[in-house]
Amino acid sequence: MSFQDLTKRMTWAVISLLVLGLLLLFFSHLFMRWVITLFTAGLGALAMWEFMCLTPLIAGRRYRQCLIGMAAVVIIGFFISTIHPSYVCLPFLLFFLSFIAIFCCHFREIKGCIAVITQSFFGLIYIALPLGLILKILYFPNSSSNGQEGRYFLVYLLSITKITDTGAYFGGRLFGGKKLAATISPGKTVVGGLTGFLLAVVLSLLFYAINPFVSGVDFPFWSSLWLGALMGIIGQVGDLAESLLKRDANVKDSNSLPGLGGVLDMLDSLLFTTPIVYLFLCVSRS
Numbered sequence: 317m318s319f320q321d322l323t324k325r326m327t328w329a330v331i332s333l334l335v336l337g338l339l340l341l342f343f344s345h346l347f348m349r350w351v352i353t354l355f356t357a358g359l360g361a362l363a364m365w366e367f368m369c370l371t372p373l374i375a376g377r378r379y380r381q382c383l384i385g386m387a388a389v390v391i392i393g394f395f396i397s398t399i400h401p402s403y404v405c406l407p408f409l410l411f412f413l414s415f416i417a418i419f420c421c422h423f424r425e426i427k428g429c430i431a432v433i434t435q436s437f438f439g440l441i442y443i444a445l446p447l448g449l450i451l452k453i454l455y456f457p458n459s460s461s462n463g464q465e466g467r468y469f470l471v472y473l474l475s476i477t478k479i480t481d482t483g484a485y486f487g488g489r490l491f492g493g494k495k496l497a498a499t500i501s502p503g504k505t506v507v508g509g510l511t512g513f514l515l516a517v518v519l520s521l522l523f524y525a526i527n528p529f530v531s532g533v534d535f536p537f538w539s540s541l542w543l544g545a546l547m548g549i550i551g552q553v554g555d556l557a558e559s560l561l562k563r564d565a566n567v568k569d570s571n572s573l574p575g576l577g578g579v580l581d582m583l584d585s586l587l588f589t590t591p592i593v594y595l596f597l598c599v600s601r602s
Contacts, residue, residue, distance in 0.1 A: 349455070353391070353395040353451060354392075356447055356450060357447075359583070360390075360391045360444055361384045361385075361387055361388045362571075362579040363447075363583060364383055364384050364439055364443050365380070365384055366570040366571050366578050367439045367561075367580060368383065369565075370561050370564075371439070371565070372565075379421055382421065386410075386418075386444070389410055390407060390410045390448060391447050391448045393407045394406075394447075394449065395451045395455070397452070398457065407448055418433055418436045418437065419433065443583075446590040446591055449590045450473075450590055453470050453594050454470045456597055456601075464531060465532060465533050472520075472523050473593045474586070475523075476519055476544060476547045476589070477547065480513070481512065482512070482515075483511040483512035483513075483516070485512075487510070487511025488503060488504055488505040488507065488508025488509075488511075491505070491508070492505060493508075496509050497556055500560050500563055504552075512548060512551070512552060513552070516544050516545070516548030517545050517548055519544065520540045520541065520543060520544020520545075520547070521544065523535060524536070527540075534600075546592060547589045550588050550589055550592055551588060552585070553588055554589065558581065
């Protein structure tokens with residue numbers, strides 16, 4: 317049984333929780349809204365840089381800088397779309413303009429352009445879309461909840477995603493057993509995966525239990541059950557998906573940040589679970 321970098325992981329987890337708590341406490345103030353947005357856009361920019369380091373086909377300093385800027389601008393566009401209903405199409409417009417810009421950048425460099433353009437498109441969708449949706453969840457347009465619903469479901473999203481990762485990590489280390497995906501992530505086991513899944517369901521039901529004490533938020537029992545189960549599965553798929561990219565690039569971590577590895581390592585599961593929660597809100601509130 318080995319818990320590599322456990323102290324560093326716990327230190328970063330505590331720091332992250334403190335920062336998150338402060339941000340959510342003052343999330344409704346205009347200044348704090350922009351702080352949260354710029355922080356999220358900064359994470360997206362770092363994640364895009366790490367993604368490009370995994371994909372050597374995306375070369376050229378100026379082109380990489382453009383992609384990083386595109387990711388940040390698209391994420392900011394998602395926030396602006398929450399300010400007024402007339403801006404709702406802004407993120408899609410920015411995605412479209414980014415696609416045009418990516419093609420324009422290759423009009424003078426034809427060789428290998430299909431692979432580079434495809435990787436660039438994938439990077440924007442893989443990173444900018446879910447991070448932008450995090451802001452859409454936080455500032456979800458429900459006037460009756462006075463902003464409580466967005467904050468509630470953002471905490472739900474982060475908590476379920478993290479408990480799934482943590483459960484899979486400790487379950488695998490404590491009990492071992494058959495590997496879940498040995499060629500992609502040798503440390504992950506079937507028992508660890510089941511542990512993460514069960515903890516996700518249990519925590520989701522706990523959110524249902526405290527729901528009556530949160531004004532303006534409706535989270536029925538069956539919704540909490542199936543959403544927690546779905547996130548307990550999809551979150552682990554997201555973790556394995558990023559591991560797949562790293563294995564193809566022959567690297568252990570997407571970066572070398574102490575205790576974290578990289579921003580992509582920190583966000584991997586969240587990139588897959590965020591669209592699930594956003595779609596749930598859209599469908600259940602329509």
